[in-house]
Amino acid sequence: MIILLFTCFVILSFVSALLLSYELRQILHSFFASLIPKSKDRWTNAKQFAHELNSAASPEQIQSHWHLQQWWILIAGAVLFSSILLFAFTQPVTASKMEADYLKKVDPQIFAMLNGEMLDAPAEVEENLVQDAIAEALALESMNNSVISATNTVPTNLTMPDDAVFEAHSHNDLAGADRKWHKMNPRFKQRLLMVMKTMREQHGYEMVLLEGYRSPERQNNLATNINTTRAKGFQSYHQFGLAADIAFKRDGKVVISERDPWAMRGYQLYGQVAESVGLTWGGRWKSIQDYGHTEYRMPGLVKTREMAEKLTSEGQLQASNINVNP
Known part of the structure; x- marks a missing residue:
């Protein structure tokens, strides 16, 4: 593809030079005139017209053939403009390319892990599936005889930073959650998509x-x-587009409750995979364990309103490909 584009560019450059250079056209004209028969009247008329059009660009014909000279300007301009369109359509600046360039600059670690391939976000989960999952989770939690197997217990003998702010999602509060991807910073989003x-x-x-x-x-x-x-406003990584809460989908249904052994096993695996790509998993916390929560603790992050606006706006590199209402 690169060779084809380079060849097209060389050809267009040569044609443009031909159209703008009187001397070059004269050389080519003499060359082809020696190869093409001149016996036919049609060729003679065509040659006469070409000669008149060609000679119009010479310095000696400035006054008498100015109207023909305008054609050379229009033709050369059309060729150059066509070359711009050719490269614009053959090398479009897509949202994925913008995100790749962004990550290559600001987060080469995740760019290297992705091998330059940007992962696309999945479709937003249907609201009715979330509501059904909430109802099922609340029903499971209300049953005293539904307990998590001892083999699925998450270890709690881990130390956490003194300044860690813990949080957990409440099933009742998920109805007001934002499930779109366009405000999540690419540094976190691509890590999360890799985990998924x-x-x-x-x-x-x-x-x-x-x-x-x-x-x-x-x-x-x-x-x-x-x-x-x-965590209050601007204390949570959610405000910076650097955190997410997830759940699982089984047989077309969303499963949220940790009291489901299959889901609990999934959360444990999720935590291991998330930590392998540099994310922090809420299931390791000593207080208010949040098994579906992960966050990217970006080095040097200053938790301010201005920083939150900056990081979430960077996450909108692919917003043009998503029909959203910000």
């Missing part, structure tokens, strides 16, 4: 996004219940 791909291909778990970006207003509202989250 690994979970699907290696472990057979299909995953869906329950919540990605979360507004500071929604965060403050959730923080009124300390059993849901202890």
